[in-house]
Amino acid sequence: MIKVEGLTKRYGGFTAIDDISFEVGKGEIVGFLGPNGAGKSTTMRILSSFMPATSGRASIAGFDVFEKSLEARAHLGYLPENVPLYTDMRVTEYLNYRAAIKGVKGRRVRERVGDVKELCSLRDVENKIIGTLSKGYRQRVGLADALVHDPDLLILDEPTIGLDPNQIRQVRELIKNLGKHHTILISTHILPEVEMTCSRVIIINKGKIEASDTPKNLVDRIRTSGGIRLEANTGADSGVEQLAEITGVKDVAVENQGDWKVFTLRTEANSDLREEVARLAGERRWAVRELARSKATLEDVFVEITHADA
Amino acid sequence: MRTFAILFLREVKAFFYTPIAYVVLFYFLILTGFNFYSEVMILNRGPVEITVVEAFFDTVIFWFSYVLIFPLITMRLFSDEFRMGTFETLTTAPVRDWQVVLSKFFGALFFYVVLWLPSLLYFVVFQWVARSDAARSPGSYWGAYALLLLMGCFYISIGCLASVLTKDQINAAVISFTSITLWFFAGLLTFIFGVTAPVFKDIISYISAVEHMSDFSKGILDSRPLVWYTSMTILMLILTCHVFQYRKWKA
Ligand SMILES: Nc1ncnc2c1ncn2[C@@H]1O[C@H](COP(=O)(O)OP(=O)(O)O)[C@@H](O)[C@H]1O
Numbered sequence A: 001m002i003k004v005e006g007l008t009k010r011y012g013g014f015t016a017i018d019d020i021s022f023e024v025g026k027g028e029i030v031g032f033l034g035p036n037g038a039g040k041s042t043t044m045r046i047l048s049s050f051m052p053a054t055s056g057r058a059s060i061a062g063f064d065v066f067e068k069s070l071e072a073r074a075h076l077g078y079l080p081e082n083v084p085l086y087t088d089m090r091v092t093e094y095l096n097y098r099a100a101i102k103g104v105k106g107r108r109v110r111e112r113v114g115d116v117k118e119l120c121s122l123r124d125v126e127n128k129i130i131g132t133l134s135k136g137y138r139q140r141v142g143l144a145d146a147l148v149h150d151p152d153l154l155i156l157d158e159p160t161i162g163l164d165p166n167q168i169r170q171v172r173e174l175i176k177n178l179g180k181h182h183t184i185l186i187s188t189h190i191l192p193e194v195e196m197t198c199s200r201v202i203i204i205n206k207g208k209i210e211a212s213d214t215p216k217n218l219v220d221r222i223r224t225s226g227g228i229r230l231e232a233n234t235g236a237d238s239g240v241e242q243l244a245e246i247t248g249v250k251d252v253a254v255e256n257q258g259d260w261k262v263f264t265l266r267t268e269a270n271s272d273l274r275e276e277v278a279r280l281a282g283e284r285r286w287a288v289r290e291l292a293r294s295k296a297t298l299e300d301v302f303v304e305i306t307h308a309d310a
Numbered sequence B: 001m002r003t004f005a006i007l008f009l010r011e012v013k014a015f016f017y018t019p020i021a022y023v024v025l026f027y028f029l030i031l032t033g034f035n036f037y038s039e040v041m042i043l044n045r046g047p048v049e050i051t052v053v054e055a056f057f058d059t060v061i062f063w064f065s066y067v068l069i070f071p072l073i074t075m076r077l078f079s080d081e082f083r084m085g086t087f088e089t090l091t092t093a094p095v096r097d098w099q100v101v102l103s104k105f106f107g108a109l110f111f112y113v114v115l116w117l118p119s120l121l122y123f124v125v126f127q128w129v130a131r132s133d134a135a136r137s138p139g140s141y142w143g144a145y146a147l148l149l150l151m152g153c154f155y156i157s158i159g160c161l162a163s164v165l166t167k168d169q170i171n172a173a174v175i176s177f178t179s180i181t182l183w184f185f186a187g188l189l190t191f192i193f194g195v196t197a198p199v200f201k202d203i204i205s206y207i208s209a210v211e212h213m214s215d216f217s218k219g220i221l222d223s224r225p226l227v228w229y230t231s232m233t234i235l236m237l238i239l240t241c242h243v244f245q246y247r248k249w250k251a
């Protein structure tokens, strides 16, 4: 659906994206992750034919975004960052206009606009002026706009930014449902969201692609250096010395919380030392109130990958 | 064509979303109405050489209000799209850049024409009440209104260019107002300084809106202004299109 080869974009002397290549297959939901300024929006703006790349090629549904721009655009539903909308139009009026301009014909306009209003729960604001809507509703109007011509591919640039947790959940559900029939490329900071919705993740940092894999594989990769968290009252013992003696423990960090201490153990790859830790605590008569293996999340992956050179 | 029509329709509607459209309409109605009234009053005092139509288009009020409307109707055309960021949604829809530029130009032109419609009524009423012709011949009307349309095209295209240069409507208005006014006064140079060198006079008469109008409102149709305004409008629109593209790519 999307094919990007050796794409580079320079703003003046500054290289925003640097020779990136990736593909998104039909039916995939791909999360496009990266810290601020990584080049996510730049990539998406090139894909949407909004601006040309400095070098490299990109195509959508087989159409080059520069040479066959009009065809490529017709296959794409694009939601730009910050959701620009004509604030003085009414919701239905705006969606009618957008449907028409994207080539939906005659009677189909009503039908499609009705469908997307339903899908994005816009029924109760359909006659309101867009400028008076809350952020959450505007976001949904933007999404409805991206969907209105029933495109094969959706490119959504930070669709949940600035929403409250409830709204985020709604949008996430919506995207999940859309994923059943559409190919989606979605950029976001919100990692649990990606873990829940995306079949694959592309992590980009400073204009380069650092990783591209399923969320599970990425997390597994980082879990190779796992950890254990122990919260205990060690009495007279310092705790750190004893824990460090367990084979497989690489290092121990401690934090005091009154009588209680919180130990964070980094362990060797693929080992689970919870039993050993429990046995030790029993022998030394420590009072334990928490013992857990810390699970790596996509967040750890993200931090590790994008933080290495910060 | 379909795409153009959809864009054009939105542009026309967009005029009436803003209070400025109504302000301009009202203001223009009052000014031209007053202009017409005072012209008729002056002509009423005694027999004069000129007709109502000629006089109407030859007053300070007329030209002043005329020059002022262009910044007002063109300033938001592109600036607003840049300011709101909607030029991103606009240009990532399957539309061509020239379609966008032309739809904005013709949208503004449409509004401009609407602005002038009531003034036709003045002349109709005059004929009806005074039972005398407001003009020497029908050609006079045609001439005056054809020229208004031509000049409108040109000044609107200047406004388009000004608006595509900046995302601040006020800047756009200042740029277009300044250019149009300068342009306008350039046409009055011979008059102001009493220059009589034939070459200079020729050049000026090519660009002088006031001279054009005094000819056209007598019913004298000259092809030079026609060519001049048409080609300048096209030039301005081509420039607008290029700047639009450039700004998009710079984003
Ligand atoms: N129009 C522009 N001119 C100059 N630099 C830009 C422009 N747009 C973006 N950049 C720079 O390019 C980099 C990538 O930006 P962007 O693609 O918006 O990142 P992201 O969306 O991942 O936060 C940033 O460092 C940003 O400052």
Ligand SMILES: [Mg+2]
Pocket (backbone or CB within 6 Å): A037, A040, A041, A042, A081, A157
């Ligand atoms: Mg961004």
